[in-house]
Amino acid sequence: MNCCLFLPFMLGISLLWPCLTATENSRTEEVKHPVGSRRVKRFWVWNQIFVEEEMRTPKHRIGQLKSDKNDGRPSLRYKISGEGAGTIFSVDGKSGLLYVLQKLDREDQASYTLKAHMIDISTGETVEPESEFIIRVTDINDNEPKFLDGPYEAVVPEMSPEGTFVTQVTASDVDDPSHYNNGRLVYSLLQGQPYFSIEPTTGVIRTSAKMDRELQDEYWVVVQAKDKIGLSGALSGTASVLIKLTDVNDHKPIFTKSLYRMYVSELARTGTPIGTIMAEDKDIGDNAEMHYSIEDASETFDIITDDETQEGIVILKKKVDFENQIYYHIKAKVKNRHVDEQLMKYHGEASTTSIKVHVEDEDEPPVFLRPQYTFDVIEGDPQGLYVGLVAAVDPDQRKSPVRYSVTRSKMFQIDDNGTIVTTSPLDREVSPWYNLSITAREIYNVEQISEVPVYVHVLNINDHAPEFSEYYDTYICEDAGSDQVIQTISAVDRDDSIEDHYFYYSLSMEDKNNSSFTIRNKTGNTAEILTNRSGFSLQEEPVFYISILIADNGIPPLTSTNTLTIRVCDCEDSNSTQACRSKYSMPCVECRAWIISGSLICIVIIFGFVFVIIALKHRRHQNRFPEQGTDYRDNIFRFDEEGAGEEDMEALAIGELRSRPVLREHRAPRTSSADIRKLCRLSLQAGPDDATLKEFILEKLEEADTDPYVPPFDSLQTYAFEGTGSLAGSLSSLESADSDQNEIDHCFNAWDLALKD
Structure with a gap:
């Protein structure tokens, strides 16, 4: 109660303070007298001058100048100089009264420095030296607080505890805070309770309750700033602050549907998408990213997550068959990708949903019982030989009959039962393998076809006798001795043998009786031709023809007769057949040259003859007698x-x-x-x-x-x-x-x- 009575008294003293301070003060200056050495004190005397801003004009008295030199003489006058002298401030020369001529604004200029003069106008001399004085502008509360940095925007995580710092706002007041607290501010909230609070002196905004972004994601807070510490007569300013709540992962994704129905064709390929599932998460951004999976491992289906739409795409992992299984039941689950351990309490068990997949029946092509077939056939068997049997069935319920055909081969044919037979005898030496393609086509729907590869392996039989591996040009000198090796021969066999080929060489019965040559088998399937006597005559017997029998080790073994030509040569003193080979081979080279030249000449003659015939025919068709249309055909x-x-x-x-x-x-x-x-x-x-x-x-x-x-x-x-x-x-x-x-x-x-x- 005493405080309430004392407060008006204190306010009254503060308002009367300028008047109390306007008492006259004296300023004593010490000057040196020009005459003598005696020091005389002189004084300027005037009221302490304070001017309140925004004072009404014109010509408002604000103080008076006084000097102890003013002895009342009519010729003495007061003058002022300095800031605003004559424009803002004026002085009465006789009385020394000061006047303000216009309104003053402390926020523009808080003080003015002037100089006072005492002059004798009759002589123009200064009676007393000039003295400097200051006129101070006192403040009134004429400016409201202002928020210069607005508009304000701040963010704070949702579910933040009470007292969490949000932001700080600051207002400014140009009034003098030391003069009646005109510039001292107090902050308060006009809007934003009970979720936010503000510190009165600092402008710091804090949370005062937990907030859920999923319920409300932003708030508008209105802050007020008052001067004069909120007392009577105070001015105020306001600012708005937009506070947004950032998301935290405090919600788990949840399926809105408990059952999804999907359909897939039995002809669908693996990897085909058959449907999508979708869960909802109230969080946003990374906190809403989800991962879908199948709760129980499935060999037939799988789920992948679309990162853009956050949908779960159900795909076919393994082909399905309507005839084997019509329905599939799977269970899918979903969870967040990014979960903070501190927020695990908001999650718990993953949300699940059921998916029922219905397999649609389609008209499927025939299916072969095996992915490929391989058959063995013995070469040389007659036409119509049984090769093998293939089978294909219609997997659909109606079980359509199937008709077969052979493509890419003319050596085989197939009947309606899938039996493959040959159309002509097979020769392994021509082709040891045949690659067929058997086509199965449904009779009720000819567009439904399928193919299977068939490989026919032709087995070898010993149907080719061995023969010389090359043509042998054999010579023997006239003076050759007995048991001399004149030629080494070898053989080849076009048959394919399970074991390695082995050849046996022998002379025919007629040549065995001829004692001129003999044969000796060697390793490596070769044999040597040796002389069986000494001395040969180029004149009497220039050439010998020897029949050589070659037998293989096949089953049954085959034997061929090969003729070896041996020419007798006059080796002279060299005792070598190399010279004979050169001598007999040269004419052959010349013969080849003559044959080539003759062939070219014949070709030229033939082309010339054809050209002549064409020219004659062309001339015959021309009309030699244009004036007559008769065709002359007389001998x-x-x-x-x-x-x-x-x-x-x-x-x-x-x-x-x-x-x-x-x-x-x-x-x-x-x-x-x-x-x-x-x-x-x-x-x-x-x-x-x-x-x-x-x-x-x-x-x-x-x-x-x-x-x-x-x-x-x-x-x-x-x-x-x-x-x-x-x-x-x-x-x-x-x-x-x-x-x-x-x-x-x-x-x-x-x-x-x-x-x-």
């Missing part, structure tokens, strides 16, 4: 003598030409040059009407008609004889009295022309 007969008579024309009747060319078989000429000359001599003796001559002419006509290498529409025949019965008479020199030799020469010349034609 042209040229007679060196006069035309023949009717008898000759009858003998040489010409048939109608063929309308189109016909390829005729080439016939070799039947008459040689020697025969023609012989006939010529006979014709000179018998005459032109002899039957031999007629036969010759008819034969020549037949050769011309059947010759396929000349154009078929034109022929040129030259006859050296004139026919009988000519009305013009004979102009031939054949009946002249010239010598027989001339007649014979004339005949030969005529027949030569005929042969050339």
Whole structure:
């Protein structure tokens, strides 16, 4: 009670304090008198000057200047100089009263420094030295507190304990805090309780309760700052603070559905997604990342997590079969990826859900009982040999019948029961393996097909006899001795033997009786040919032909007869067959050169002949008589003598030409040059009407008609004889009295022309 009475008294004293301090104070200055050495004290006397800001104007008295030199003379005047003299402040020269001429703002300038002067205006002299004085502007509470750093935003983890620091706000007041606490501030919350609190003097905001981000993730707090320590007449300012709650992993993911139904086709491949599951987590960010898994290990299904959508994707891990199992039941669970040990109390057992997968029936292709088949077949067996049996079934419920076919092979065929047989005998030496592809196709749905590889291995039988591995060019010197090795031979066998091949060499029965050579088997399937006597003759027996029998070790064993040619050579003094080999091989080299050259010449001649035929055909198709459209197809007969008579024309009747060319078989000429000359001599003796001559002419006509290498529409025949019965008479020199030799020469010349034609 006493305090309440004392508080107004104290406030009254503080308000009257400027007036109490406005008492006159004296300032004593010590000056030196110019005359003599006596020191005289002079004094400026005025009121202590304080000016309250925002004081109403004009011309408000704020104090008075006084000097002890002012003895009342009319000529003495007060003057001021310095900051604001004459503009902000003025002085009455006679009385020394000070006035303020305008409002003052302490926040702009808190004090002014001026100088006081005492002047005698009659003489213009300074009566007393100038003195400096200060006018102070006193503060009034005319500025409210301001938050200069706003707007404010802060974050704090959810579920933080009470008293957790959130942020600090600061306001400023330009008023003088020492003058009636005008600038001393007090902070308080206008909004934000009961979750937050603020320290009054520092502006620190703290939590005052636990908050759950999932219920409310941000709060608006309004802070007020008051000056004058919150007393009466205080001014205030406010600021808003947005406080956001950051997430902590205080919630576990939970499935919203207790059962998921999914469907998968029995034709689906492994890795196929069949559905998704989703759990909810009230947390956000990393705290909401989840991991899905199957609670009990499953060989058929698996779950992977989509990191972007946080969904669980159920995939097919192993192919399913509708005919074996229609439904699958699995259980999935979910948990957070990132869990702090301190927050484990919020988690516990993982959330689970059930998944029921239904397998859908599809029309599947046939399925072979084995992934591949391998069969063995003996070579050389006849057509239709049984190879093996394949089987495929329709896995669907209707069990459609299956039809088989063979692809990629013409050596095998298959029936509807899956039995594979050969279509022709097999030869291991041609192909030891056959790779088939058997196709099974459903009869009720031909689009449903499947294939299986079939490998047929052809087993070997001993069906090839051994033979020389190469051609042997063997020579022996005339003076060779007995038991001399002249050749080492070896053999090959195209058959495939389980054991290593073994060959036995021997001479035929005929050659065994021949004592010139013998054979000796060696290791490595080779044999040596040795001489069985000494001395050979190039003149008497230049070449020997030896029949060598080679037997293999097959079942049954096979034997072949191979001929070895041995040439006798005159080795002279060298006693070596190397010179013989060189001598006999050189002609062969020359023969090869001649053969190659001859082949090239023949090729050139053939191409030239073809070119000539094409050119002749091209010329034949051209119209030689453009003014006439008639195609001339007459034989042209040229007679060196006069035309023949009717008898000759009858003998040489010409048939109608063929309308189109016909390829005729080439016939070799039947008459040689020697025969023609012989006939010529006979014709000179018998005459032109002899039957031999007629036969010759008819034969020549037949050769011309059947010759396929000349154009078929034109022929040129030259006859050296004139026919009988000519009305013009004979102009031939054949009946002249010239010598027989001339007649014979004339005949030969005529027949030569005929042969050339």
